[in-house]
Amino acid sequence: MIHIDIPGFKNLEIENIVFDYNGTIARDGKMSDEIREMIIDLKKDLNVYVATADTHGSVEKECTGLGITIEKFPTENAAKFKREIVRSLGTENTICVGNGLNDIEMSKECVVSIAVIGPEGCSGKLISNCDIVVSSISDVFGLLANTGRIMATLRT
Secondary structure, three states: OEEEEEOOOEEEEEOEEEEEOEOOOEEOOEOOHHHHHHHHHHOOOOEEEEEEOOOOOOHHHHOOOOOOEEEEOOOOOHHHHHHHHHHHHOHHHEEEEEOOHHHHHHHHHOOEEEEEOEOOEOOHHHHOOOOEEEOOHHHHHHHHHOOHHHHHHHOO
């Protein structure tokens, strides 16, 4: 669990993180060794979930050995499925991370939502719905390892 007391915002008790897969933690269906290592480290503090329609059919292979939960769903209504995943985990103790238009609904549900502007781009509409916007997926892991950064960004 990660505890963050953010003045004027919320007192957070984060248990879960939901990552969109393609475009967020994977590029063209492939996850880098660096991201794999950061996920392994993050698992010490949070339950890690990957939500994906698995466009490239690679998520299970790429996530082998990570010990995370993969939530796959059909490509139709991806936004609805992602929202329901977050709701099932508990909106007040879940952070979500994404880059696409279909990540908006889960970003509205999570206690803190993070948009990633990565090599595959980021939906402008998602950016306006998220609490935090970063320029790389590595920045997300940096925020979670150094929660004072989250506090500095979100405090009033």
